[in-house]
Amino acid sequence: MNPENTESPESDEPSEALLAIRAKSILTLGGEGPARAARLFAPLKKIDNGVLLVRDGLVEDVLPWSQAKLPAGTLVRDVGAVCLAPACVNAHTHLELSHLAEKTRWGRGFTAWLQSLIPLLGAAPQADAVESACATLALYGTLYVGNITGSLPGGTVLADAACNEAGLTASHFCEWFGFGAPFADGERPWPPRCRQALADDPFLMARCAPGGHALYSTGPEILSAARQDCSRMGRVFSFHLAESPEETQLLTSGSGPLRDLYAGVVLPPDWSAPGLRPLAYAVKLG
Numbered sequence: 001m002n003p004e005n006t007e008s009p010e011s012d013e014p015s016e017a018l019l020a021i022r023a024k025s026i027l028t029l030g031g032e033g034p035a036r037a038a039r040l041f042a043p044l045k046k047i048d049n050g051v052l053l054v055r056d057g058l059v060e061d062v063l064p065w066s067q068a069k070l071p072a073g074t075l076v077r078d079v080g081a082v083c084l085a086p087a088c089v090n091a092h093t094h095l096e097l098s099h100l101a102e103k104t105r106w107g108r109g110f111t112a113w114l115q116s117l118i119p120l121l122g123a124a125p126q127a128d129a130v131e132s133a134c135a136t137l138a139l140y141g142t143l144y145v146g147n148i149t150g151s152l153p154g155g156t157v158l159a160d161a162a163c164n165e166a167g168l169t170a171s172h173f174c175e176w177f178g179f180g181a182p183f184a185d186g187e188r189p190w191p192p193r194c195r196q197a198l199a200d201d202p203f204l205m206a207r208c209a210p211g212g213h214a215l216y217s218t219g220p221e222i223l224s225a226a227r228q229d230c231s232r233m234g235r236v237f238s239f240h241l242a243e244s245p246e247e248t249q250l251l252t253s254g255s256g257p258l259r260d261l262y263a264g265v266v267l268p269p270d271w272s273a274p275g276l277r278p279l280a281y282a283v284k285l286g
C-alpha cells in the first residue's frame, strides 16, 4: 500500500479508521426473539437518527447519533432518509427445485404435498428458474443462503453459480436421501448425487456439508456419520426435523400415511419405528 494514501479517506481508508454510517432509522434486531400470532406483527425496535460504527468491516456499535462520541479522523457517511437493517439469512431453501414453485399441492397436509412433489423430481434443474430465485432473494435483502442440495443431478453446481451471480453467499447442505450406507470407512459421507461435482471442485466442496433428509428417510448411521463429519469440519449439520404430524406418527407408532407412502419404496423391509417423537429420536442418535 502506498503510505501517502493511508491518510486520505477518499482513496484508501486506513484499516483502523472508524466508519460512522448515519441513517434516518436503524433496525438492530437486538433484543428481538421468536414471535407467534399477533406478536409477529409488533413493530421492531428501531433507533431514529442512528449511527452504525464500523471498524475493519465489523460493526462496533449502533446507537443514536446524539450519543455518538466520534474520535477525530472518523469517516462519516450520512445515507439520509433510509432505514438500515441487517441482511436477511435464508437458512433453508432448495434452489435446484425452483422450477417446481406453484406446482405442488398445498392445503391438504404434508403427505399430499409430498405425493405431488415426488413425480416432479425426475426432471433436471432449470438454470433460469434457479437464477430468477436467487435474484429475487437478493432483491428482498437476502445476503446469505443455506441451500439444500442433492435432489437433482447438477443441482449443486447450478445453485452455487446462481448464488455467486446474484451476490449471495451460499452454504450448501448435501442431503442424503435413503437408507443403506454406500460409503467406505474413512470416506466422507457425501450423498451419491453430489460426489462427482465435489470431487471436481474442491472450492465448491469447501462450501458444502453433508446432511440428511429426515429421520424417516435417511439411514440413522448416515445421519450420525454426516453429523460427526460436520462436527469435525466445523460445519453446520442440517436435516428436516419434526415437520409434520405424519412424521411423528410414523416414528412413534410405525403407521400412518407416511408409512403407506414410503413402505417398500424408501423404508427398508426390516425398518421398525423407534417409538420416539422426532426430537427425542434425534437426540438418541446423537
Ligand SMILES: [Zn+2]
Residues within 6 Å of the ligand: 092, 093, 094, 148, 240
Ligand atoms: Zn427442505
